[in-house]
Amino acid sequence: MTTAVVATSFGGPESLELVETEVPAPGPGKVAISVLAIGVNPIDLKLYGGQMGNDPGSLPMRLGFEAAGVVTAVGPDANGPEGPVSVGDEVIVFRISGAYAGDVVVPASALVRKPVSLDWPQAAGLMLTGATAVHLLTATDVGEGDTVLIHGASGGVGLMAVQLAGLRGARVIATASEHRHGLLEELGAEPVTYGDGLLGRVQALAPDGIDAALDLIGSDEALETSLALVADRDRIATIANFSAGSAGIKVLGGGPGADPGEEIRAGARVPLARHAGDGSLVVHLGATFPLDEVADAHRLVAAGKANGKVILLP
Ligand SMILES: NC(=O)c1ccc[n+]([C@@H]2O[C@H](COP(=O)([O-])OP(=O)(O)OC[C@H]3O[C@@H](n4cnc5c(N)ncnc54)[C@H](OP(=O)(O)O)[C@@H]3O)[C@@H](O)[C@H]2O)c1
Numbered sequence: 001m002t003t004a005v006v007a008t009s010f011g012g013p014e015s016l017e018l019v020e021t022e023v024p025a026p027g028p029g030k031v032a033i034s035v036l037a038i039g040v041n042p043i044d045l046k047l048y049g050g051q052m053g054n055d056p057g058s059l060p061m062r063l064g065f066e067a068a069g070v071v072t073a074v075g076p077d078a079n080g081p082e083g084p085v086s087v088g089d090e091v092i093v094f095r096i097s098g099a100y101a102g103d104v105v106v107p108a109s110a111l112v113r114k115p116v117s118l119d120w121p122q123a124a125g126l127m128l129t130g131a132t133a134v135h136l137l138t139a140t141d142v143g144e145g146d147t148v149l150i151h152g153a154s155g156g157v158g159l160m161a162v163q164l165a166g167l168r169g170a171r172v173i174a175t176a177s178e179h180r181h182g183l184l185e186e187l188g189a190e191p192v193t194y195g196d197g198l199l200g201r202v203q204a205l206a207p208d209g210i211d212a213a214l215d216l217i218g219s220d221e222a223l224e225t226s227l228a229l230v231a232d233r234d235r236i237a238t239i240a241n242f243s244a245g246s247a248g249i250k251v252l253g254g255g256p257g258a259d260p261g262e263e264i265r266a267g268a269r270v271p272l273a274r275h276a277g278d279g280s281l282v283v284h285l286g287a288t289f290p291l292d293e294v295a296d297a298h299r300l301v302a303a304g305k306a307n308g309k310v311i312l313l314p
Contacts, residue, residue, distance in 0.1 A: 001020045001021065001022060001023065002020070002021060002023050002101055002102040002103035003018055003019070003020060003021075003101065003102045003291065003292075003314065004018070004019055004020075004021045004062060004098065004100060004101035004102070005017070005018060005019075005062070005063055005064070005100035005101070005291065005294050006019055006060035006061060006062055006063070007047075007048030007059065007060065007061040007063060008059060008060050009048075009059060010048055010049065010050040010054045010059070011048070011049070011050075012049070012298075012302075013045075013294075013295035013296075013298040013299055013302070014295065015048055016048075016063075016294050016295050016298065017060075018291070018292055018294075019060075021101070023103045023104075023105060024105055025073065025075070025105075026073050026074060026075035026078065026105050027075050027076075028075050028076045028077050028078075029075060029076075029077055029078055029079075029107055029108055029109070030075040030078060030105055030106065030107055030108060031071050031073065031074050031075060031078050031085050031105070031106060031108050031111065032071070032072045032073040032074075032103060032104070032105045033067070033069040033070065033071055033072065033091065033093060033103065033104050033105075033106060034069050034070050034072045034102070034103055035067045035068075035069040035099070035101060035102055035103060035104055035314050036067075036068060036069045036070065036120040036124075036313070036314070037067065037068050037069070037120035037121045037123065037124035037125075037288075037311050037312070037313055038064055038066070038067045038099050038100055038101075038124055038291070038311065038312040038313075038314070039064075039065070039066040039067065039099070039124045039125040039126075039127070039128060039309060039310075039311060040064075040297055040298070040301055040309070040310040040311065040312060041065065041066070041128050041129070041156065042301060043065070043128075043254075044063045044064060044065070044100075044298070045298050045301060045302055047061065047063065048061055048063070052254075052255075062097060062098030062100065062101070063098065063099070063100045064096075064097075064098060064099030064100035064101075064312075065094065065095050065096060065097070065099055065128055066092070066093065066094040066095065066096070066099055066124060066125075066126075066127045066128045067092075067093050067094075067096070067099040067104065067124050068090075068091065068092045068093070068114055068120050068123035068124040069090075069091065069093070069104075069120075070088065070089070070090055070091070071085055071086065071087055071088060071089040071091060071111075072087060072103070073087065074086065074087060074108075075108075078108035079108055079109075080108045080109065080110075080111035080112070080113075081109065081111070081112065081266075081269065081270060082111075082112065082113055082270065085108050085111060089111075089113065090113070090114040090116075091111045091112065091113060091114055092111070092112045092113075092114050092123050092124070092126065092127060092269075092273065093106050093110045093111055093112075094110060094112070094127035094128060094131070094269060095110065095127070095128070095131075095265070095266075096110050100291065100294065100312060101314065102291070102314040112127070112269045112270055112273050113273065114273070115273055115274070115276060115277025115278075116277070117277050117278075117279070118273075118276055118277060118283075120313075121283075121285055121288055121309070121311040121313075122276065122283040122285065123276075123283075124311055125156070125283045125285065125309030125311055126272055126273070126276050126281075126283050127269055127272060128156075129156040129157045129159075129160045129309070130160045130164070130268065130272040130276075130281070131264075131265035131266075131268040131269060131272065132157050132160070132239060132252075132253070132265070133157055133160035133161035133164050134164060134264060134265065134268035134271075134272070135252055135261040135264045135265055135268070136157075136161055136214045136216075136237050136239065136252060137161065137164055137165055137168060137214075138261075138264050139237045139250050139252060139259070139261070139264075140212040140213075140214065140234075140235045140236065140237050140250070141212070141235065142165055142168055142170050142211075142212050143168050143169060143170065144168065144169030144170070145169065145170070146168075146169075146170040146171070146211040146212055147170065147171045147172075147173065147206050147208075147209070147210050147211050147212075148165050148170050148171070148172055148173070148210070148211065148212045148213065148214065149173045149174075149175075149202060149206075149210045149212070149213040149214070149225070149226065149229060149230075150162060150165070150172060150173070150174045150175065150189070150213075150214045150216065151175045151194065151213070151214065151215045151216055151217045151219070151221075151222035151225070151226070152175065152176075152194075152215070152216035152217040152222070152240075153172075153174030153175055153176050153180075153184055153189060153191070153216070154174070154176035154177065154180035154183065154184060154307075155216060156308070156309050157216045157239065158174070158176070158216050159183075159187070159282075159284050159308075160281070161214055161216070162174055162184060162187050162188070162189045163187055163188075163280075163281050163282065164275075164281065166187065166188045166189070167275070167280060167281070171190070171206075172188065172189040172190065173189070173190050173192060173202055173205055173206060173210070174189035174190065174191050174192070175191075175192055175193070175194040175198065175222075176191055176192075176193070176194070177193065177194075178193055180307070181193075183284070190205055192205065194217075194219075194221065194222075195221070198221060198225050199224075199225050199228055199229070202225065202229060203229070206229075209229065209230075209231070210229040210230050211230065211235060212230060212235040212236070213225075213226035213229065213230045213235070213236045213237075214236075214237055214238075215236070215237070215238035215239070215240060215241060215244070216238075216239055216240055217240055218238060218240030218241035218244075219241075222238070222241070223238070223241060223244055223247065223249075226249070227247060227249075233247070233248040233249050234249075234250065236249040236250065237249060237250040237251070237252055238250070238251055238252070239251075239252050239253045242255035242256055242257065242258060245257055245258075283309060284307075284308040284309065285308045285309050285311060286300075286306035286307045286308030286309055286310050287300060287306060287308075287310050287311070288310075288311045288312070288313055289310070289311070289312055289313070290312070290313055290314075291312050291313065291314045294312060297310050297312060
C-alpha cells in the first residue's frame, strides 16, 4: 500500500485528501518507483479547480505529472529512453499521471536517469517546466542573435525559458515583479516590470525590435504587447491563453485547439537532464512541503507567492 493524494470534488485545496492505495506489481514495460520528491505545477490545481472541465466521472482524481525517486521493481521488457532499467536506479519520471504518491507504477518510457549532482527536489521540478520551455523556444525558432520577450519570466516555466533561450544565444527581455529582477539579471536577462506602460519600456530596451515573444501569463497585456512588437505571428507563442489562436499566434499545451508538442517535449527530457546535471540549467526551488500538507502547497501556488518550484516530499 502507499499514500496518494486525490481530489474528491471540483474546487479549491479543501477538495484534496490523502488515501491509502494498492501498488500493483509492474507489468510488461512498467516499473515501480519509490517516490522521493514530486513537482507541483499550476495545471495540477486547474485540473480539480474545474478550469479544464468538470466531468464528475473523473473523480476521485489522482494528481501530478512529474516526480523523482528510486526504481524498486521492474516488469518484463522495461526499457527507458536511455536503455534497460534496473532496481536501484535513481530516476526522474515525466510525464506520468498520479505522481502525488509515495510509490507509483509507470511506463519505463517515462524514465530519465537523475544526474547525481541534482538533489531530489531539483530533479522532481525540472521536467514539466523545462519541456514546456523547450517547446516554446522550438515553436518560435529562437536562436543565436534573436531578441526574445518572455512574459511571466520569473515563474517556473519562465526561469527555464530564460536560461534555455540564453543557451541558444538569444538576448532575453523578461517581464516580472521588481523583487524578481535581481535573479533574472543573474540569469543574463534584462528584466522589465509588467503593467501599465510595458510596451514603451520594452521598446526603450529594444529599439530595433523584438524577434519572438513567449506568453506564459495569458493576460491581454501580454498578447497585445507581443502583437505590437513582433512582426511575424508565427514567432509568438502562448501556453496560457487558449483563445489567442484567432490572433494567428501559436497556442501550445493541453488546452482546446492547442499543439501538445508531445514529441518535442518527450525528446527534451534527456538534454534537460544533461544541462541540469552539468549546471548550465538551474531549477530554482521555492518551497517544499510534506505530502500531507499538499493543500498548503497548493494555496501557495494559487497565491502566486512561491518564488520558485514548489515540491512535495512523500
Ligand atoms: N500549456 C502548457 O503546456 C503549460 C505548461 C506549463 C505551464 N502552463 C501554464 O503557464 C502558466 C505559468 O506556469 P508556471 O509554472 O510558470 O507558473 P508559476 O511558477 O506559478 O509562475 C507564475 C508567475 O506569473 C507571474 N505573473 C503573475 N501575473 C503576471 C502578469 N500579469 N504579468 C507577468 N507575470 C505575471 C509571477 O511573477 P512575479 O512574481 O514576478 O509577479 C509568477 O512568477 C500557468 O498558467 C500554467 O498553468 C501551461
